Amino acid sequence: MSATSMSAIRIAATVSLAALALSGCITAAPPNAQELALVDAATSPILPATQADRDMAEKQDLLTQAKFWGAEYEKNPNEYVAALKYARVLRAIGSSARATEVSSQALTMKPGDVELTLIFAQSALDQGKAADAAMALARAEAEGQSDWRMLSIIGVTMDSLDQHSGAQGYYQKAIALSPDNPKILANLGLSYALDGKPGLAEQTLRQAIALPGADSRVTQNLVVVLGIQGKFEEAEKIAGPDMPKALMESNREYFRAMLNPSRKWEALRGTQN
Numbered sequence: 325m326s327a328t329s330m331s332a333i334r335i336a337a338t339v340s341l342a343a344l345a346l347s348g349c350i351t352a353a354p355p356n357a358q359e360l361a362l363v364d365a366a367t368s369p370i371l372p373a374t375q376a377d378r379d380m381a382e383k384q385d386l387l388t389q390a391k392f393w394g395a396e397y398e399k400n401p402n403e404y405v406a407a408l409k410y411a412r413v414l415r416a417i418g419s420s421a422r423a424t425e426v427s428s429q430a431l432t433m434k435p436g437d438v439e440l441t442l443i444f445a446q447s448a449l450d451q452g453k454a455a456d457a458a459m460a461l462a463r464a465e466a467e468g469q470s471d472w473r474m475l476s477i478i479g480v481t482m483d484s485l486d487q488h489s490g491a492q493g494y495y496q497k498a499i500a501l502s503p504d505n506p507k508i509l510a511n512l513g514l515s516y517a518l519d520g521k522p523g524l525a526e527q528t529l530r531q532a533i534a535l536p537g538a539d540s541r542v543t544q545n546l547v548v549v550l551g552i553q554g555k556f557e558e559a560e561k562i563a564g565p566d567m568p569k570a571l572m573e574s575n576r577e578y579f580r581a582m583l584n585p586s587r588k589w590e591a592l593r594g595t596q597n
Contacts, residue, residue, distance in 0.1 A: 370399045372406070389413045397426065402433060411443045420450035431460070438468045445477050454484035472502040480511055488519035506538040510545060517549050525549045 373381075373396060381392040393410040400406060407430035414423035427444040434440060441464035445457035458481050461474070468474030475498035482491035495512040502508060513528035529546040532538050543562065550559035 386417050390417055415447050420447040423447040436464045436467050454481050457481045472498040476508050483515050488515050491515050504535055506532040506535040510542045514545050522549050522552050
């Protein structure tokens with residue numbers, strides 16, 4: 325190696341060492357307040373809303389509730405309360421498919437939970453998936469034997485599967501736990517109608533419609549049952565001015581068609597919530 329080359333190497337080495345020495349002396353500027361806030365936000369755990377905020381959200385309209393509980397659920401999908409509340413409000417606003425997904429995921433963490441199962445089963449029935457509802461209900465039935473809602477929705481599911489006699493047995497168990505409950509009686513009356521027992525259906529629906537809490541679907545179901553029996557004048561009287569005129573002008577075959585098993589159950593049965 326020539327003297328010139330050796331000299332060049334020595335110079336380069338000297339420069340590098342000087343640079344290293346200088347770099348050791350240079351210190352970075354401390355982070356400002358905004359940078360520290362960003363670091364805190366990135367490293368801090370995402371906390372759920374306070375109980376006060378959650379209580380306040382429950383008083384809002386359904387869409388606001390859905391937005392709130394959706395955010396809570398996204399923070400921690402494994403939290404039971406957030407999953408339950410989110411699934412429940414999703415179904416209430418008509419998003420049954422998403423409600424099924426959320427409740428199904430939560431049920432993997434709490435198998436057989438009654439509240440989650442009720443939401444899952446109701447949402448599945450909304451979509452015409454009675455078999456899915458039945459499977460979930462079977463896993464939670466033992467836990468929900470003392471809950472009339474569980475027994476009633478098992479009845480609804482069995483009716484959806486054309487197992488009317490079995491369904492009526494579950495409605496009777498539910499009534500034993502919650503006597504004079506118009507929701508249970510409405511479903512029992514419709515079950516009788518679907519089972520070809522219009523007389524019993526009429527008697528049960530009349531009992532339901534006379535109770536506080538009976539909704540307009542109970543009235544509509546009674547009108548249908550009266551129409552099946554050819555009691556058109558009485559049906560029109562009970563229907564009143566709010567019932568669609570086309571419904572009252574239809575013949576007996578039309579009323580029979582309304583009770584065809586292919587008709588979506590949700591459109592006829594009383595509410596379960």
